[in-house]
Amino acid sequence: MRAKGDRIRQLAYCPVSQDLHGEKVHVAFECPDCGFPTHASEQRWREDPNHGRYWPRLREANEDEHDLRSGRELTEFRLPGEQPYEEAVSFGNWDVFLYTRGFPSIETERARRHVSKLLTYPITIGSVLHENSPYTLRNQRLLPEGLRSLMALRRTLHPPEKEGAAKAGLPPAPLRIFVLGARAESSLPSHVLAQLSHLFPSIPLHLVFIGPEAYIPAPAPTRSTFSSSPSPSSSADDSAAAAAASSSVYGVPSHTRIEHDGRLTVTSLRCNYSDVHDVLGPFDPYQDVFFAFSPGFGFPDELDPTKTQLETNWSAAVKSLLETKCALFCTGFSPADIERDVVALDKADGIAGEFDWLVTPGDNVFGSEKWEVAEFDPRVAVKTNWGVWGIRGKRYEVRGAQPDEVDA
Structure with a gap:
């Protein structure tokens, strides 16, 4: 997460500095609402009239990433095996699919987002x-x-x-x-x-x-039976x-x-x-x-x-x-x-x-x-x-x- 924040600071430019002040300045200030670096400074952050439009999804993305690294048991990643022959799979939406495929119960929106990405x-x-x-x-x-x-x-x-290939014993x-x-x-x-x-x-x-x-x-590295430390060549x-x-x-x-x-x-x-x-x-x-x-x-x-x-x-x-x-x-x-x-x-x-x-x-x-x-x-x-x-x-x-x- 820190590495991603560093990359954003290197690549992204402050929208307020560009649009209102004509300056091309990289972002540096970390938004207290979402945790992402979004503006050049706190003052520019306060000047942004559109910040309220996009910080909720940034916060959601930030919380999702922290949840993956929280150390909790991610039961939503327990994937089922083969589908029983007599049980049909429904593709109506994620919820119906996960249920008919026999996934563990997905009880939160965040868990469903994790599974959907995977x-x-x-x-x-x-x-x-x-x-x-x-x-x-x-x-x-x-x-x-x-x-x-x-x-x-x-x-x-x-x-x-009763297909021809199956009747003939062919794979x-x-x-x-x-x-x-x-x-x-x-x-x-x-x-x-x-x-x-x-x-x-x-x-x-x-x-x-x-x-x-x-x-x-x-x-995979190969090991020689004649030498325990292979040469660079x-x-x-x-x-x-x-x-x-x-x-x-x-x-x-x-x-x-x-x-x-x-x-x-x-x-x-x-x-x-x-x-x-x-x-x-x-x-x-x-x-x-x-x-x-x-x-x-x-x-x-x-x-x-x-x-x-x-x-x-x-x-x-x-x-x-x-x-x-x-x-x-x-x-x-x-x-x-x-x-x-x-x-x-x-x-x-x-x-x-x-x-x-x-x-x-x-x-x-x-x-x-x-x-x-x-x-x-x-x-x-x-x-x-x-x-x-x-x-x-x-x-x-x-x-x-x-x-x-x-x-x-």
């Missing part, structure tokens, strides 16, 4: 794909093309009891879930990711995290060998682990998606689905602010995804973030007009309920995975020529 990534995926999804044609979040794509995936995730093929631009979600512990596998007990899942910031655990050789071994399968730094008795495979690829698209193919809309958590399509490019990230860094990847005809579901951390991404989709060359909407942009039922405070400006606070939407490459139906067209 589980927002796997349960967002599960809530979109599951047959009991809260996104339906009836509430107009799911569109007809979305139903077509999800029916294909659900045919794999919820196979009939089911895993459904691959690609998470693009992976960051924090790739570092989640295995027992948290297993909550996704528990929702689909009939089929093995393969989670593939792809991104320059994807988490890859450090290789041997340590360097071991690291190089480990890196080479991790790159041998996909051609990029990678790590794969198998969890949950083989029903969940987790792979991390530290690279851009375009680097491994051809290696991961071919793709099947029945077996493959893509997710991107807060991809930032609509943010300006760092090198060319006149263009969006979708037109530069994401362009090749999104065009490749649309060609696969597999579903792509994305999230955003606020209404403005989602609006930026949607506008970018409608303006990008080679992407605009080349996709069908599957899920309309709107609230994510399983977004995090915990405020995340921006270090560059404490007034800015967002909620992870606030909203969700989905698209797929446009399908062009081939029809036979009519007799009158042939005669003409």
